[in-house]
Amino acid sequence: MAELFSRLRKAFENKENRFEGESYDPETQYPAIRASICTGEKVAGFRDKRSGRFTEVMLIRSDKDLDEFKRMYHVDHITTEY
Numbered sequence: 001m002a003e004l005f006s007r008l009r010k011a012f013e014n015k016e017n018r019f020e021g022e023s024y025d026p027e028t029q030y031p032a033i034r035a036s037i038c039t040g041e042k043v044a045g046f047r048d049k050r051s052g053r054f055t056e057v058m059l060i061r062s063d064k065d066l067d068e069f070k071r072m073y074h075v076d077h078i079t080t081e082y
Contacts, residue, residue, distance in 0.1 A: 024055075024073060031073065033060060033080045044069045044078070 024031070029046040034054055036042075042060040047053070057073075060066050070076070 029055075031069075031075045031078045033066075033078055035080055035082050037082050042080075047081075 024046045028050065029048055032045060032047045032054065034043045034045065034056075043056050044058050044060050044066065045054055045056040048055075058065065058069055060069070066078075070078070
């Protein structure tokens with residue numbers, strides 16, 4: 001149990017590299033925002049071109065979050081899906 005909390009603590013202490021294990025392949029995936037029509041919640045992530053599977057990366061609460069997502073993954077254009 002202590003090992004779990006130490007990993008979580010490290011992840012939150014080092015916010016810049018929190019998603020360092022996450023990457024995407026532009027050949028097989030494209031960046032997308034999945035938005036809820038009912039609640040307005042937005043989640044940024046990547047959709048697999050072949051299977052259509054969506055991988056959530058981060059919650060988008062403001063334009064600042066969206067800009068951070070674009071910066072982290074070097075993305076210019078993001079498709080919004082409802």
